[in-house]
Amino acid sequence: MPAMTWRLFSTVVVSWALIGPALHAQTRNPYEDNPDAILAGMGGYRVRCADCHGTDGRGVRGPDITTVWSTGRSDEGLFNTIRRGVPNTEMPAFAAPRASDRDIWQMLAYLKTLAAPAPTDPPRGNAENGAKLFRTLCAACHKANGTGGRLGPDLSRIGTGRSRDVLLARIRRGSEDFRAGFEPVTVTTADGATVQGVKKNEDLFSVQIMDNRERIQGYEKDKAKAVENGKKSAMPVFGPDRLSDSDLDDLLKYLQTLRGFDPTVKQQ
Numbered sequence: 162m163p164a165m166t167w168r169l170f171s172t173v174v175v176s177w178a179l180i181g182p183a184l185h186a187q188t189r190n191p192y193e194d195n196p197d198a199i200l201a202g203m204g205g206y207r208v209r210c211a212d213c214h215g216t217d218g219r220g221v222r223g224p225d226i227t228t229v230w231s232t233g234r235s236d237e238g239l240f241n242t243i244r245r246g247v248p249n250t251e252m253p254a255f256a257a258p259r260a261s262d263r264d265i266w267q268m269l270a271y272l273k274t275l276a277a278p279a280p281t282d283p284p285r286g287n288a289e290n291g292a293k294l295f296r297t298l299c300a301a302c303h304k305a306n307g308t309g310g311r312l313g314p315d316l317s318r319i320g321t322g323r324s325r326d327v328l329l330a331r332i333r334r335g336s337e338d339f340r341a342g343f344e345p346v347t348v349t350t351a352d353g354a355t356v357q358g359v360k361k362n363e364d365l366f367s368v369q370i371m372d373n374r375e376r377i378q379g380y381e382k383d384k385a386k387a388v389e390n391g392k393k394s395a396m397p398v399f400g401p402d403r404l405s406d407s408d409l410d411d412l413l414k415y416l417q418t419l420r421g422f423d424p425t426v427k428q429q
Contacts, residue, residue, distance in 0.1 A: 188237040192263075192270040202271030204266050213251065218275040222340055223251065225323050230276050235280055240265055246401030250318070284325070284414055286367055291415025294408055298399065311375055312359055313396065317421035325413055332409065336394035343358055350379050356380075359395065 197282035197415040207216060213223030220226070229239060245263050246254030255265060295305065302313035309316075319328070339345065348370065358372035367378045370389055382388055404412070 188235060190236040190240075190269055192264050192266045192272070193273060194238075195270060198267045199271045199274060202267035202269070202280060205260075206268045206324045207272050209255070210268065216306065218272060219327070222321060224318070225327060226272065226322060227275050229321070236269060239269055242270070244286070245293055284417060286410035286412070286414030288411070288418050291407070291411035291413070294404075294412045295415055298404070298412070301396075306421060311370065312343075312373065316412070316416065317419055320417040325417060328413055328416055329409070331396065332399050332404070332412070335398040336396040339394040339396075345393070345395045346388075347389045347391070348378075349386040349389075350380070351386060353385055353386065360390070421429040 169213045175248045192195075192202070209221075213221060214226050215221045218225065218227040240262075240276045242252070243255050243260075245256075246252050260268075295303075299316075302311040304310060304317065305319075306317050322329065323331075341408070342359070342361055344360045346358060346368065348358075348368065356372055358370040358378070358380060360368060360370050361377065362369040366383070367379060367381050369377060372378055380388070399409075
């Protein structure tokens with residue numbers, strides 16, 4: 162190898178030896194364990210994220226995000242998810258100038274203080290039987306991976322959005338709340354017929370619902386006898402008489418496999 166070529170080759174190798182570790186180091190949150198950054202991140206999180214994910218990170222309209230590290234996600238992957246958003250979901254992109262790199266790293270530093278520890282017990286249940294139970298008990302209302310009903314929320318990502326304990330409580334006790342677009346409603350028409358479903362749109366003069374047969378229906382309020390909003394979610398209660406503890410474990414195991422992140426977003 163000629164002397165000049167060798168020197169150039171050596172320079173490139175040395176440069177990569179020096180730069181490579183620095184690039185790798187950037188994948189870890191530079192503000193982790195920094196008290197001032199964590200405090201700033203708490204403020205940023207509460208302004209930007211708490212409405213959807215809750216002040217404790219355990220989810221309201223959005224998913225529980227206290228478990229993201231225990232499921233194997235990296236700091237860099239989470240940074241990219243916040244920066245780019247998640248297509249076809251309510252998760253927006255926090256592009257500059259809406260949030261700087263520092264803002265995002267600080268929010269992640271704060272979120273990590275809320276992170277739930279990785280479970281020490283192996284998850285119970287048989288996911289294959291759980292999938293069959295889902296098709297029997299849940300798919301009439303809920304879609305998963307492109308298949309199922311539309312009266313309830315799409316559960317294709319529920320394994321990343323809710324902890325096992327939260328899912329168990331929802332199944333055993335039902336749900337006291339409901340997401341926008343899934344509020345239960347009953348319309349009594351002018352001829353006295355009642356139509357039940359979930360509310361999709363409403364203004365001062367009309368309401369649009371999806372009825373229990375998944376048909377979109379529109380009603381003018383002044384031509385209906387009554388429009389009554391439900392106080393509880395239409396999610397039924399599955400007590401031990403309807404779902405045994407063993408079958409519940411299987412269903413939960415299946416739900417925890419539903420982790421449908423969009424493939425266009427780098428997940429690490």
